[in-house]
Amino acid sequence: MARGVFLHRADSIYDDRPEIQYQFPKQYLARAEALVGDWIIYCEPRRGGSGRGYFAMARVQQIIPDPAAPSMYLALIEPGSYLDFERYVPFRGPDGRVERDVPNAQWAVRPVSLADFNRILELGMPGDEPLLPRADPSPAPLGNLVMEEHAPFVMDAERERVGYYSSRIIRDRVFRKIVLDAYDCRCAITGHRFINGGGRAEVQAAHIKPVEANGPDIITNGIALSGTAHWMFDRGLISLSDNLEVLVSRQVNDVESVWGLVNKSRGATVPANPAHRPHPSYLAWHRDVCFKC
Numbered sequence: 001m002a003r004g005v006f007l008h009r010a011d012s013i014y015d016d017r018p019e020i021q022y023q024f025p026k027q028y029l030a031r032a033e034a035l036v037g038d039w040i041i042y043c044e045p046r047r048g049g050s051g052r053g054y055f056a057m058a059r060v061q062q063i064i065p066d067p068a069a070p071s072m073y074l075a076l077i078e079p080g081s082y083l084d085f086e087r088y089v090p091f092r093g094p095d096g097r098v099e100r101d102v103p104n105a106q107w108a109v110r111p112v113s114l115a116d117f118n119r120i121l122e123l124g125m126p127g128d129e130p131l132l133p134r135a136d137p138s139p140a141p142l143g144n145l146v147m148e149e150h151a152p153f154v155m156d157a158e159r160e161r162v163g164y165y166s167s168r169i170i171r172d173r174v175f176r177k178i179v180l181d182a183y184d185c186r187c188a189i190t191g192h193r194f195i196n197g198g199g200r201a202e203v204q205a206a207h208i209k210p211v212e213a214n215g216p217d218i219i220t221n222g223i224a225l226s227g228t229a230h231w232m233f234d235r236g237l238i239s240l241s242d243n244l245e246v247l248v249s250r251q252v253n254d255v256e257s258v259w260g261l262v263n264k265s266r267g268a269t270v271p272a273n274p275a276h277r278p279h280p281s282y283l284a285w286h287r288d289v290c291f292k293c
Contacts, residue, residue: 018056019218039058054089059077102116183203183269188224205224209285233286
């Protein structure tokens with residue numbers, strides 16, 4: 001069982017798409033190959049003295065030479081495995097560094113201990129539900145409590161821990177939270193922001209490229225939509241241009257009523273942070289596959 005950390009900056013000079021691939025030089029090949037088939041955490045290094053931290057998890061599917069760049073390699077990410085954390089995990093917490101067994105913090109590709117991996121995961125995914133069920137069997141006699149008896153349980157627990165965060169229920173919960181936070185609970189199409197008396201937002205987190213088509217659970221593949229807008233978006237009756245202009249299908253039977261729901265600017269209301277806005281590749285997929293021109 002291996003775990004690792006990949007350093008990635010939003011303004012990276014490398015050909016990175018964290019949910020798809022991670023580019024690195026040959027010097028890191030042996031370390032990257034040790035992570036094939038297992039999980040890594042993405043970390044954004046400090047910039048100008050202000051730290052960022054750990055922000056996502058993913059599973060490495062395979063390592064291949066980069067066909068477009070000699071002496072460079074690509075770590076290909078298993079489709080559907082990438083998941084943004086609910087919150088950034090800073091490098092340091094109240095008890096010091098969260099990655100305590102780090103061999104060299106400057107390595108762009110490095111191993112991470114299971115203890116550090118799990119600590120970061122739990123800080124980034126602070127869900128309300130317990131991580132594992134507390135359904136232990138009856139206590140064994142004290143004479144049988146030797147260290148060797150606990151090792152299989154630890155291994156199983158680690159496997160279940162990753163499985164918990166990989167389940168569709170948990171991924172949907174995390175995806176909803178990060179998308180609604182990015183859009184401030186405001187529908188991208190109507191611009192409305194409705195919150196009920198219990199504090200729950202009316203908008204839904206929609207995938208631009210759906211999970212069934214290997215669309216990742218990433219902010220840039222997400223969009224906040226009201227129930228009606230979500231229904232129309234999924235059925236290809238509305239879409240977005242690369243410039244984030246709202247498109248309405250000519251197959252809509254009452255075009256004027258649809259335009260009456262749309263922002264007066266006829267442009268989508270999107271996150272203020274450009275890094276959280278819909279990625280052109282996912283918008284292109286939606287127009288090509290779903291949108292009824």
